[in-house]
Amino acid sequence: MTAVKEAEPTRSAPPVSLERANYGDRIFKFVLTLAAVLIPIMLAFLVYELWTGSKLAIDRFGLSFVTSSTWDPVAEEFGAFPLMFGTLLSSLIALLIAVPLSLGVAIYLTEFAPKVVRQPVAFLIGLLAAIPSVVYGLWGIFVLIPALRTTAFPFLRKALGFLPFFQGPIYGPSMLAAGIILAIMIMPYIMSVSREVLLAVPNTQREAALALGATRWEAVTSAVVPYARSGLIGAIILGLGRALGETMAVTMVIGNRHEIAASLFAPGYTMAAAIANEFSEAVGDLHLSALAYVAFLLFVVTVVVNAGARLLIWRVARGSGAGSSAL
């Protein structure tokens, strides 16, 4: 019987002993677990700090904080209603402008555009997402607002002045300007998530519609969009979530006035802008606590909105990772 010579052990390190290998594994897992566990701890700490920071204001104002409109640091009376109204209104305007544009671009890029054009255009729109918020604000102050003030706003006032939204003096910095800049900023996000959602629709849907004699547009509206509808709504809500929290560009173009006005040409305020402007110069603990209260409310609202959005997107594009790159 020929003795079979045992193969040389390979150069790659065999464990010297089982204990040594276990040691390494355990340390490795421990270090990684430490890193992973820090993240929920951080979030819990964040919520805790926001809560304790706002405690003073919560004890003093309670829920009337949300309904009151007085913001008087001297008299120590704070009410965040104009802030919440401004946040919602500016985001609403942004959605009204951005959603048709984003959906139109997304549908065009997924269904109609020639293949050569798809990547470059998607890339260019992605560039819009990479521009820092403060640069948008800078452009807003010195280019957009003067242009709006001399052309678009007077035109709107002349054409639609019978509506209370377009009456009143035109200063430049205004709710409408903020809405427009927000629209430009959220458009790439809505577009890219919509595109991913639309790409997740199986081709059989399109082919079936076309086989039944639909035009290309009809195939989209009758077969693709209904299938992707909850995902598209999720994309829109995701855009809303971003618009709610946007700070710098808004505070540079909205006029920063704690007021509610019917006119879209009037200055306004949002929750994020108020925090940005007043936090470093707040007078007194109650003022700071009121601003922390605003931050807490903003946090809760954006978490709820984003969670809803992700749920909707997940229902259409589960597992394809849609929406993850947009965030």
Added chain:
Amino acid sequence: MNRRVLRRVFSNFMVGLMIGAVIVALIPLFFILLNLVLKGAGSISLDFFTKTPAPAGETGGGVAHALVGTLIIVGTACLIGLPIGIGAGIYCAEYPSSRLTWVTRFVADVLNGTPSIVVGVFAWTWIVARQKHFSALAGSVALALLMIPMVLRTTEEMIKLVPNSLREAALALGYPRWRTSLSVVIRTTLPGIMTGALLAIARVAGETAPLLFTALGSQYLSFNLNQPMAALPLTVFNYATGPYEEWHQYAWAAALVLILVVFVLSLGARLAIRNRFSLNG
């Protein structure tokens, strides 16, 4: 017949509208970049990069303090955020069925959607309020918190792309679990992980809101993490909203530099990713 032609015409009309939407969507991009170059390039000079600000109202001086400040603040944020983000990303990818993975991923999503100003408020209550003074460190912590979810996600996705056969081969050759992860999996995905880190750095370098009341900004060159420090986006904001015309010009130039940095980092990172792995096509 008539009806079919009408439907076809309508379809083409809608396609035309959508092309219009694409053009309208790209117009702001074009105008912003054009304005940045036209208005900002004029103020860029060697002085701009090497000098600190002149007294208000005077010409001359530069934004060296902001460039150095951004480097220090973002660098410190990387030191804090990258290990945690990459480590947690590796954990989530290597132990996907663990409950901690589910929790961490969910929390990272929540943090991702949190407005950066809220993170700034948190850094303020945690560090600035307790220390009773503003500091660049607080700003770095806020930026690190913003960085972690992004880095976690890209790391996890990169590691998931590694085929299991590679892991199995290493394990079959006798590598312990930890050695497999480090030497085989991560070495393969290291370019991807670095790219993800670069993308997060680019995003975070342009953030202003979390620095507003943590690092606060400053007119002076400083290397002290325990003191307020200038940063490029803060400088753009302060100069843009200031009363002096010279400041406005410098704001444009600083914004141009900022956007160049952000673009170069992001585009470089994306190009590197595209060559190695195709993620979303």
